[in-house]
Amino acid sequence: MLYDVVIAGAGPVGLFLSCELAQAGCSVLVLEQAESADSPLKRLPFGLRGLNAPTLEALDRRGLLDAVAATQVLKPDKGPPPPGTAHWLAQPRPLGGHFAGIPFALDDVDRTRWTWRLPTPVGTQMAVELQALEAVLAQRAIALGVCIERGRAVQAVRAGATEVVVETAAGVVRGRWLVGCDGGRSTVRKQCGFSFAGTDPEFTGHSLLVELEDPGVLTPGRQYTAQGMCNFNPPGVLALADFDGGAGHRKPLDLAEAQSLLRRVSARDATITALHLHSTWTDGARQSSAYRNGHVLLAGDAAHVHSPLGGQGLNLGIGDAMNLGWKLARVVRGEADEALLDSYHLERHPIGATVLDWSRAQVVLMRPGAGSRALAAVMADLADTRDGGTYLAERVWGVSQQLDLGGGHPLVGRSVPDFLLADGRRMGEVLRTGQGVLLMLDENCALRDVVDRWQQHFTSVTSAVDHALGLGALLVRPDGIVAWACDAGGDEAGLGLALQRWFALPKAD
Structure with a gap:
């Protein structure tokens, strides 16, 4: 197949x-x-x-x-x-x-x-x-x-x-x-x-689930030492950063080696009585x-x-x-x-x-x-x-994330606001079909004729109840990113190019 x-x-x-x-x-x-x-x-x-x-x-x-x-x-x-x-x-x-x-x-x-x-x-x-x-x-x-x-x-x-x-x-x-x-x-x-x-690692990170003879030897939380960092979450969860250049990554660790590692990184005389789980990671990027x-x-x-x-x-x-x-x-x-x-x-x-x-x-x-x-x-x-x-x-x-879609309205490239629509749905619910949305927010917007011509290509063309943010209309991609927008009273400038770019439709007249 x-x-x-x-x-x-x-x-x-x-x-x-x-x-x-x-x-x-x-x-x-x-x-x-x-x-x-x-x-x-x-x-x-x-x-x-x-x-x-x-x-x-x-x-x-x-x-x-x-x-x-x-x-x-x-x-x-x-x-x-x-x-x-x-x-x-x-x-x-x-x-x-x-x-x-x-x-x-x-x-x-x-x-x-x-x-x-x-x-x-x-x-x-x-x-x-x-x-x-x-x-x-x-x-x-x-x-x-x-x-x-x-x-x-x-x-x-x-x-x-x-x-x-x-x-x-x-x-x-x-x-x-x-x-x-x-x-x-x-x-x-x-x-x-x-x-x-990219860049090579500076440390090996070790995640361990252990039993300690005396957990009180270690201080809960994140502690920095001459060798790296020890993050202890009682009763027995450890995250260690050993600044060894990543040499310890993906290497097996037995109980004795784990105890030696813990004592070196934490600078505390801690004793591990059982090692249940161990994994490594690095800061290589x-x-x-x-x-x-x-x-x-x-x-x-x-x-x-x-x-x-x-x-x-x-x-x-x-x-x-x-x-x-x-x-x-x-x-x-x-x-x-x-x-x-x-x-x-x-x-x-x-x-x-x-x-x-x-x-x-x-x-x-x-x-x-x-x-x-x-x-x-x-x-x-x-x-x-x-x-x-x-x-x-x-x-x-991640709320400041904005894609570079070539300028235009300040909302372009951002996640579409979760408008409350006239039919009672939120914008997030409208997008559940996985289709794009051409959203009218201003009933008097000059785009009405254009919208009527393109409506068959989108899942919804409707108006918001409130919180229109002064907007006239938006073109929203299936992933929820605003591809085009105009303020209230705006015209269709740029809409045809956005439609063509994202939906392979002919440019609007």
């Missing part, structure tokens, strides 16, 4: 992308190396993941948010966070997030500065368990007809001009397109000639110079890797999938030229580069030495101000 799209990797990015494609009518096969979706590293405490505003909006716009919210780890009515979760989540003052472990408070965040955002039930952050998130996405994918085959690792790829052949131990599969969502060590990326440049090579594309960690500091990786990957899905589906269905896919790299590569730099900046504050400690103290003072807290929230929550 020739699939429209073969996806390597059944993590959240691959699963979300498969849902986007299947909803648009594409045949999709997902190949996953792991035999089982179950993994202790995907469960608490190591499986804790933070979802930011663009990810929560994406889930809402596809009708998945309620199911994901039902699995969230931290709920206001459920008391304190589970044992072993990040220490900054257990602080007495409501916190909005952190930068290199330096927290910022929710009451320091001035949301009134985000004039393009409207009141919405969709939040700006949510803590979930990775395995629970994957289960929700897999259930939706299967319901949409996606075929998920586990225990089938990609071994080789032969990319042709019109299709891609993927070799696995169980045989060959063929797809018109292949998307590598197979992680930082992506076989697809390596097999298909993508470069992967690399990005593919291109996200597409012919009929092969990359998304998620296959396209970019960085340290997990600040929890941006999962959100970055979901953003890739949301951006790519509708574009690839239109190309598969013959509704758009392959050139539409060039915008995927142009839009997402700069976002990825920014996140990599955000990760690198946090490493600077973690380095051993008096200079780093002094700089971290300055950053803590800034984070404790209204301007600093608001800036950090904008970056950590």
